[in-house]
Amino acid sequence: MAGLIKRTVKGKEYYYLEKPVRFGRKVIKLSLYLGKEKPSKKGLKIKEKELEEKALERFYKKRLDKYKSSILTGKELAEVERIKDNFFERFNKLSKNRKESFYKKQAIDFVYTTLRTEGVDVGFSDVETAFQIIRDKRAEPILNSKVIISSSMITGFNFLPKIKFGERDALRLHGIVMSYFEDKTPGQLRDDQRIIAKYNPLTLKSEEINYRPPPPEKVKELFKGFFEWLEQNQNIHPLELAALVHLKIYLIHPFKDGNKRMCRLLFNKVLQDNDYPLLNISKETSKYFEALIKSVETGREKFFVKFCHKTFIEQVKNRRLM
Numbered sequence: 001m002a003g004l005i006k007r008t009v010k011g012k013e014y015y016y017l018e019k020p021v022r023f024g025r026k027v028i029k030l031s032l033y034l035g036k037e038k039p040s041k042k043g044l045k046i047k048e049k050e051l052e053e054k055a056l057e058r059f060y061k062k063r064l065d066k067y068k069s070s071i072l073t074g075k076e077l078a079e080v081e082r083i084k085d086n087f088f089e090r091f092n093k094l095s096k097n098r099k100e101s102f103y104k105k106q107a108i109d110f111v112y113t114t115l116r117t118e119g120v121d122v123g124f125s126d127v128e129t130a131f132q133i134i135r136d137k138r139a140e141p142i143l144n145s146k147v148i149i150s151s152s153m154i155t156g157f158n159f160l161p162k163i164k165f166g167e168r169d170a171l172r173l174h175g176i177v178m179s180y181f182e183d184k185t186p187g188q189l190r191d192d193q194r195i196i197a198k199y200n201p202l203t204l205k206s207e208e209i210n211y212r213p214p215p216p217e218k219v220k221e222l223f224k225g226f227f228e229w230l231e232q233n234q235n236i237h238p239l240e241l242a243a244l245v246h247l248k249i250y251l252i253h254p255f256k257d258g259n260k261r262m263c264r265l266l267f268n269k270v271l272q273d274n275d276y277p278l279l280n281i282s283k284e285t286s287k288y289f290e291a292l293i294k295s296v297e298t299g300r301e302k303f304f305v306k307f308c309h310k311t312f313i314e315q316v317k318n319r320r321l322m
Contacts, residue, residue, distance in 0.1 A: 030055045067237040071305045083317050111153045117282040122146045152179045160269045184257040194253045210297045213253035222252045238274035242267045243308040
């Protein structure tokens, strides 16, 4: 709780706001000078929020100084760091079994949402069955096509910690997650022109958006250029970098199919490599597409980056840990 403190200096009264603020395991007592006049209750609440924001930036300044960010502010990134620290403080207290249960739920939710967002007709039980089969290392063949598709995505998800960010491993990842769809040339760059369509509620039809991915003859060069850009920009803050990785891959649309699947996997690869919690970025499907398409059509990255920041806050801040 914040406390209003009155101090007398040389016969004059001055007001200060003092509040203990928790950062992970540390508790820091903060103080903010308010002036000679006692603030109103409303004014006090405004100052209390200002105190917390300034304290956050100051506390995480050293950590954030190693990153650059052109879209997210220092205040926004400091809040991300605090939420991340609080999440892992809670997560690290879990037993081994509860950590495994949490991972299982995360993986199943992510795979189910990702496939359904792509229009793949799988049920939650299909994904659960696939997860169990892979975990138990069962040798018997899988005959249910929905379980096969789900198991491919789970295998790709489990593969993320083992791969490096590069053309070769990205193609391997695509080959895994799209292995069931042989006609979509899994593990290969596209050799045809793709379009991006969205549903128009007025015409009740899917219509091409105001952006067309590059022609097939440019894909190989752009794909290589993406990884060169990534190599040179590792100092971008991980959350902003993850959003940009997703957006840049989506703009290239390097595959015949499964582009969004790859975008969301590589998005979480960035977070994972930098010790950030996983995000189920397309859970709110309509908001996800709205932000993504707005950035794609306008060429302004901030819409999607801000959406990812908001999603991080919403999903991680109060995430239940079983």
